[in-house]
Amino acid sequence: MTGTTVLIATTLLLAAGGLAEAQLHRRRLRKIPIRIHVNGTRGKSSVTRLIAAGLREGGIRTCAKTTGTLPRMILPDGSEYPVFRPARANVIEQLRIVDTAIDFNAEALVMECMALIPHLQWLSESKMVQATHGVITNAREDHLDVMGPSEDDVARALAGMVPRGGKLYTAEQRHLAAFQDAANDRKTELIHIGDDEAAAVTPLDLAGFAYVEHPDNLATALKVCADLGVDKATALRGMWNATPDPGAMTAHELDFFGRRIFFVNGFAANDPESTEQVWRIALERYPDVDRRVAIFNCRGDRPDRSKQLGEAIASWPEADRYLLIGTGTYIFARAATKCGVNPMKFDFAEGHRVEEIFESVVAAAGESTLVMGMANIGGPGLEVVRYFANRSTMRKPL
Numbered sequence: 001m002t003g004t005t006v007l008i009a010t011t012l013l014l015a016a017g018g019l020a021e022a023q024l025h026r027r028r029l030r031k032i033p034i035r036i037h038v039n040g041t042r043g044k045s046s047v048t049r050l051i052a053a054g055l056r057e058g059g060i061r062t063c064a065k066t067t068g069t070l071p072r073m074i075l076p077d078g079s080e081y082p083v084f085r086p087a088r089a090n091v092i093e094q095l096r097i098v099d100t101a102i103d104f105n106a107e108a109l110v111m112e113c114m115a116l117i118p119h120l121q122w123l124s125e126s127k128m129v130q131a132t133h134g135v136i137t138n139a140r141e142d143h144l145d146v147m148g149p150s151e152d153d154v155a156r157a158l159a160g161m162v163p164r165g166g167k168l169y170t171a172e173q174r175h176l177a178a179f180q181d182a183a184n185d186r187k188t189e190l191i192h193i194g195d196d197e198a199a200a201v202t203p204l205d206l207a208g209f210a211y212v213e214h215p216d217n218l219a220t221a222l223k224v225c226a227d228l229g230v231d232k233a234t235a236l237r238g239m240w241n242a243t244p245d246p247g248a249m250t251a252h253e254l255d256f257f258g259r260r261i262f263f264v265n266g267f268a269a270n271d272p273e274s275t276e277q278v279w280r281i282a283l284e285r286y287p288d289v290d291r292r293v294a295i296f297n298c299r300g301d302r303p304d305r306s307k308q309l310g311e312a313i314a315s316w317p318e319a320d321r322y323l324l325i326g327t328g329t330y331i332f333a334r335a336a337t338k339c340g341v342n343p344m345k346f347d348f349a350e351g352h353r354v355e356e357i358f359e360s361v362v363a364a365a366g367e368s369t370l371v372m373g374m375a376n377i378g379g380p381g382l383e384v385v386r387y388f389a390n391r392s393t394m395r396k397p398l
Contacts, residue, residue: 022127025095025098025127025128026130028098028099028102029098029129029130031102032098032101032102032106032107032108032109033107033108033132034055034060034107034108034109034132034133034228035108035109035111035129035130035131035132035133036051036108036109036110036111036131036132036133036134036135036224037111037113037124037125037129037131037133037134037135037161037163038051038110038111038112038113038134038135038137039112039113039121039134039135039136039137039158039161040135040136040137040138040139040158040170040172041137041138041139041140041142041143041154041158041271041274042137042138042140042142042269042271042274043137043138043214043216043217044066044067044112044113044137045066045067045112045245045247045268046213046214046217046244046245046248047135047137047217047220047221048064048065048066048110048111048112049064049066049074049242049243049244049245050213050217050218050221050239050242051064051110051135051221051224051225052064052074052108052110052242053078053235053238053239053241053242054221054222054224054225054230054234054235054236054238054239055108055110055225055228055230055235055238056076056078056238057230057234057235057237057238057239057241058225058228058229058230058231058234058235058238060107060108060228060229060230061076061104061105061106061107061108062076062106062107062108062109062110063075063076063097063100063101063104063106063108063109063110064109064110064111065083065094065097065109065110065111065112066112066245067083067112067113067114070082070246070382071083071085071114073097073100075104076104076106078241078242078243080243083097091114091115091120091123091124091128093114094111094114094124094128094129095128097109097111098128098129108228111129111131113125113161115161116143116146116147117146117147118146118147118156118157118160119160121157121158121160121161122160122161124161125160125161125162125163126164129163130163130164131161131163131166132163132166132167133163133166133167133168133169133224133227133228134161134162134163134166134167134168134169134188135168135169135170135220135224136158136159136161136162136168136169136170136172136179137170137171137172137216137217137220138170138171138172138216139151139154139155139158139172139174139175139178140154140271140273140274141154141271141272141273141308142154142270142271142305143305144304144308145302145303145304148304151174151175152175152178155172155174155175155178155179156178158179159178159179159181159182160182162179162182162183162185162186162188163186163188164186164187164188165186165187165188166188166189167188167189167191167227168182168183168188168189168190168191169191169193169220169223169224170190170191170192170193170220171192171193171198171216171217171219171220173194173195176190176192191223191227193216193219193220193223197219197223198215198216198219199215200219201215201218201219201222205218205236206218208236208239208240209239209240209244210244210250211244211248211249211250212248212249212250212278212281213248218239221235221239222235222236245268246377246382246385247265247267247268247377247382248265248268249264249265249266249268249269249278250264250265250389251263251264251265251285252265252388252389252391252392253392253393254388254391254392254393255393256362256365258367259362259365259366259367259368259369260367260368260369261361261362261365261368261369261371261388262286262289262368262369262370262371263371263372263373263388263392264278264282264370264371264372264373265373265385265388266278266279266282266372266373266374267297267373267374267375267376267377267381267382267384267385268377269374270305270309270374270375270376271305271308272308272309272311272312275309275312275374275375276312276316278372278374279294279316279317279372279374280316280317282370282372283317283370286370288368289366289368289369289370290366290367290368290369291320291321291364291365291366291368291369291370292318292319292320292321292369292370292372293319293320293321293322293323293361293364293365293369293370293371293372294313294319294321294322294323294372294374295323295324295325295357295361295371295372295373295374295384296309296322296323296324296325296326296329296332296374296375297325297326297373297374297375297376297377297378297379297380297381297384298324298325298326298327298328298329298331298332298350298375298376299326299327299328299375299376299378299379300326300327300328300331301327301328302328302376303328303331305375305376306328306329306331306332306335306375307331307332307335308335309332309335309374309375310331310332310333310334310335310336310339310341311335311336311338311339313336313339313341314336314339314340314341319345320345320364321345321346321347321364322336322341322345322346322347323347323349323357323360323361323364324346324347324348324349324350325349325350325352325357325380325381325384326350326375326376326379326380326381327350327351327379328350329348329350332375333346333348347360347363347364352380354380354383354384354387355387357380357384357387358384358387358388371388373385
């Protein structure tokens with residue numbers, strides 16, 4: 001047998017093995033009648049948790065998996081555990097999640113899309129999840145190095161995970177045409193959550209959460225639950241009692257030797273539009289503080305995000321100090337300075353331990369100070385949140 005013949009035979013065997021494995025996975029997927037795939041720029045983890053909690057409360061045996069701040073597998077009783085990753089994140093882990101859900105006899109599986117590269121978003125949906133219900137929370141100007149260069153390109157990339165022959169829910173307002181085109185192509189029904197439905201989410205609905213939840217996210221999750229037979233009151237009860245994502249927007253109050261520090265966790269917001277929104281929310285809730293300190297957690301491997309945010313803050317309400325942590329902080333500072341931000345307002349704490357970051361906050365603080373973290377929850381961002389939370393005299397929603 002020649003080397004060429006061996007190579008051809010081996011290739012055919014591998015292909016046959018791959019086809020057999022794909023068929024086995026499809027059969028296993030059919031054991032989970034409700035499969036919900038959640039994608040979008042902002043709010044994916046929150047919406048995944050909300051939908052799963054509403055379905056659980058409605059008596060539907062539900063598993064969920066988030067890939068946001070910390071990857072988590074959520075079981076039918078609401079308990080959760082970390083998703084083991086022997087190396088870097090890989091979309092192949094979605095196969096393990098499906099198998100685990102089957103082991104727990106799940107009737108529904110809610111999965112956050114973990115892919116960024118457009119082709120992998122399509123692959124994750126068409127080969128791994130094959131959702132009965134898709135959700136795209138929104139499309140914002142983020143991850144432009146992978147999905148860009150424009151926000152329109154981001155929307156088209158997200159549309160790659162629109163399911164075939166199912167339903168697609170979205171609260172996005174600007175890029176409906178891209179989602180409708182994908183839905184038409186895949187014979188899927190597009191269900192739009194409009195401004196009127198978000199406005200119908202009442203302050204009482206939101207007051208039940210121990211963190212800040214966005215009306216669009218809640219309206220979307222309630223719509224999905226309603227279509228699956230869970231009424232609003234039941235779904236809300238489950239959502240209020242569910243464990244929030246570690247990146248959820250919460251506030252922590254500290255009394256530091258007579259000085260009051262109000263820390264707001266906004267690290268999970270990292271595109272310019274969402275970040276400006278949460279910054280303005282925090283300023284509105286704490287209008288009487290003496291000082292305002294904005295912490296930006298930069299990532300050297302996300303230079304486009306640092307540049308975008310640096311350019312954007314020039315048009316936002318000013319902070320008294322900008323504390324830059326993480327890596328690649330010079331990218332943010334250079335972009336902000338070019339756009340007119342006073343360079344004397346920057347404090348650099350790149351590579352500093354969380355205790356040193358806290359000391360920098362104290363050095364910039366007044367008698368009462370608003371401190372808000374933004375840009376990235378990973379790395380030192382989560383450490384800063386835990387540091388303030390562990391020393392807080394009060395934890396509450398904004």
